[in-house]
Amino acid sequence: MSDHTAPDTTAYEEEVFEQKQVRLDKRAKLNDLGGLGGGAYPVEVPVTATIPAVRERWEHLTETPDSASGETVGIAGRVVFQRNTGKLCFASLQSGDGTRIQVMISLAGVGEDSLAQYKELVDLGDHLFVRGEVISSRRGELSVMVEEWRIAAKALAPLPNLHSELSEETRVRQRYLDLIVREQARVNVLTRAKTMASLRSTFAEQGFVEVETPMLQTMHGGASARPFVTHSNAFDTELYLRIAPELFLKRAAVGGLERVFEINRNFRNEGADSTHSPEFAMLEAYQAYTDYHGIADLTQTLIQNAALAANAGTEREGSHTVLWADGTLFDLGGEWDRISMYGTLSEAVGREITPSTSVEELQTLADEQGVEVRLPNHGKLVEELWEHFVKDGLTRPTFVMDFPVETSPLTRHHRSIPGVVEKWDLYVRGFELATGYSELVDPVVQRERFVEQAAQAAKGDDEAMRVDEEFLRALEHGMPPSGGMGMGMDRLLMALTGLGIRETILFPLVK
RNA sequence: GGGCCUGUAGCUCAGCUGGCAGAGCAUCGGACUUUUAAUCCGCGGGUCGCGGGUUCGAGCCCCGCCGGGCCCA
Numbered sequence A: 001m002s003d004h005t006a007p008d009t010t011a012y013e014e015e016v017f018e019q020k021q022v023r024l025d026k027r028a029k030l031n032d033l034g035g036l037g038g039g040a041y042p043v044e045v046p047v048t049a050t051i052p053a054v055r056e057r058w059e060h061l062t063e064t065p066d067s068a069s070g071e072t073v074g075i076a077g078r079v080v081f082q083r084n085t086g087k088l089c090f091a092s093l094q095s096g097d098g099t100r101i102q103v104m105i106s107l108a109g110v111g112e113d114s115l116a117q118y119k120e121l122v123d124l125g126d127h128l129f130v131r132g133e134v135i136s137s138r139r140g141e142l143s144v145m146v147e148e149w150r151i152a153a154k155a156l157a158p159l160p161n162l163h164s165e166l167s168e169e170t171r172v173r174q175r176y177l178d179l180i181v182r183e184q185a186r187v188n189v190l191t192r193a194k195t196m197a198s199l200r201s202t203f204a205e206q207g208f209v210e211v212e213t214p215m216l217q218t219m220h221g222g223a224s225a226r227p228f229v230t231h232s233n234a235f236d237t238e239l240y241l242r243i244a245p246e247l248f249l250k251r252a253a254v255g256g257l258e259r260v261f262e263i264n265r266n267f268r269n270e271g272a273d274s275t276h277s278p279e280f281a282m283l284e285a286y287q288a289y290t291d292y293h294g295i296a297d298l299t300q301t302l303i304q305n306a307a308l309a310a311n312a313g314t315e316r317e318g319s320h321t322v323l324w325a326d327g328t329l330f331d332l333g334g335e336w337d338r339i340s341m342y343g344t345l346s347e348a349v350g351r352e353i354t355p356s357t358s359v360e361e362l363q364t365l366a367d368e369q370g371v372e373v374r375l376p377n378h379g380k381l382v383e384e385l386w387e388h389f390v391k392d393g394l395t396r397p398t399f400v401m402d403f404p405v406e407t408s409p410l411t412r413h414h415r416s417i418p419g420v421v422e423k424w425d426l427y428v429r430g431f432e433l434a435t436g437y438s439e440l441v442d443p444v445v446q447r448e449r450f451v452e453q454a455a456q457a458a459k460g461d462d463e464a465m466r467v468d469e470e471f472l473r474a475l476e477h478g479m480p481p482s483g484g485m486g487m488g489m490d491r492l493l494m495a496l497t498g499l500g501i502r503e504t505i506l507f508p509l510v511k
Numbered sequence B: 001g002g003g004c005c006u007g008u009a010g011c012u013c014a015g016c017u018g019g020c021a022g023a024g025c026a027u028c029g030g031a032c033u034u035u036u037a038a039u040c041c042g043c044g045g046g047u048c049g050c051g052g053g054u055u056c057g058a059g060c061c062c063c064g065c066c067g068g069g070c071c072c073a
Helices: A009-019 A021-034 A051-063 A112-121 A168-173 A175-181 A183-205 A246-254 A292-311 A341-349 A359-369 A378-389 A443-458 A469-476 A489-497
Strands: A068-084 A088-094 A100-106 A127-136 A142-153 A229-232 A237-241 A259-267 A279-288 A321-323 A329-331 A337-340 A398-404 A420-428 A431-438 A482-488
Touching (some): A051 A068, A051 A127, A051 A142, A088 A127, A100 A127, A112 A142, A183 A259, A246 A259
Parallel strands (some): A100 A142, A337 A398
Antiparallel strands (some): A068 A127, A088 A100, A127 A142, A279 A482, A321 A329, A398 A420
16 A cells, blocks of 8 residues: 555645635634534534424414423524524524524523534534424524534535525526525426436336436437547547437337337537537437327327426426416416428418428528528428428427428338328427437338438538448347337426526536 | 627625726624514725726726627527
8 A cells, every 4th residue: 555645735725715714714613613522524413303394393383472392303404594692592594405494592591601602603504403492482483492502514615695696607507505595496406306207107107118228339329419529448449428329229129128218318519508408318218019109199198297296296286287487387288289290381371382392482482481591402491481380389289290301311201191201399389399200110221321321421411320230230130110209308397397408407517 | 600798795786978996695803682684883805707908097998818698590
């Protein structure tokens, strides 16, 4: 064992604390706390009850001010308010869920020395343990009359101002502060957790198996996106962070996992803005012996159950109508419409648009309406026109079915309508929440598509896929006819809560 | 990629036409046994995002860079 010199923490601390008087003062208190049992960071404190439990059990005391329960509890929480007077001090302790309770430290209760030490050493933001009787104050506030107190964990950095909102940037960069001071931040975390649990529960009810497939891949595929590249020292090779789990989940399907799903992170090396994050949680699911209609049924059930879960314990218990952050009520219930892209576009423009409508005719239509299109081909034009004429009119969750072949080159062709693929996008209030397919399982056709993609890549398209021989070999062993679906988890949370993407992610990537 | 807004004390923000760097809360010292953002007295606290320029003088005007937000593509 090599001997190592102790790191020179003193110099570092001097530097850190030097400029910040607040921290300097608090550090001085650390030394004082060293003289007390346990110091500033005791390994444990003798808690006998949680703050919410104490509140629930003795809430009735608030109806009779200045009364005593006769029972003693030991509780701990963060000091979020302090009102110190000469011989009687008040503090509010907050537990992790935001529940608060008042504690009272009096000369009569703890004695002169302990009271003086309390006033000297305990600051806003510290974790404090107290033991004492549960009482109500003269004003009727549920309180613990302290007989003994201890620092549970000293805070060196000061708590932010509790009476004004944190700025957007501080919320994101120091989410722990956001969680301490803002109820909605705590609710958001719980809503996300409840949503995830609900999805897994719905999948379990329907006989799906959850798997985890590689995030580090020797070849990226399953979507059109630019990947992050990294390097493996052990293999001395480049590896890609996955842009989608699709090609591995389909291998699982070949192996006999007839109902399989994964909820995990994807990474796309592209722009980050208020609706796009470079890393994002994605759900993908594959179900054998169904098609894009069956997988749409599944998707609707998953989201409606998630809405129920988000409403559990609220006044909307049992309802599919969710409450958004801006106060809007949004109904996710009922049977969702399934509309045809060509059909609704034709209706909207008052003339028949089909997969065989010419590029010229579509371009004229686009020009007339001032719709700008960069890459004029039939599919691109149809999608742009559809978005322009139809999309914004959708108020309820809607599956938009049957897309042009050109814009979905990797997708299975429609069984009866030429020029169209068996694909849907699920739109919820203007954005694409999920996408589903009758999966392409023909290894010969799949190979052709890969070869076309590889040609695009050779021409410099760094979003195009390469020929994945290992995946093709799997497909050649036969994948059952299947429906597949992908859904962004952050977007699902946005649909359930009306929040921006940075609020749905606990720690969004920031520079 | 384009346009607009923004960065000042630990936190949230003012700062006029270019003229000594400000407030509330927090911190520090003092008083107070029923406070609810307690009150009262007193004291501190700044790389005005960074770099350049104009000017007698720049938080403010100009240029570049960095961070954040909104809209558009």
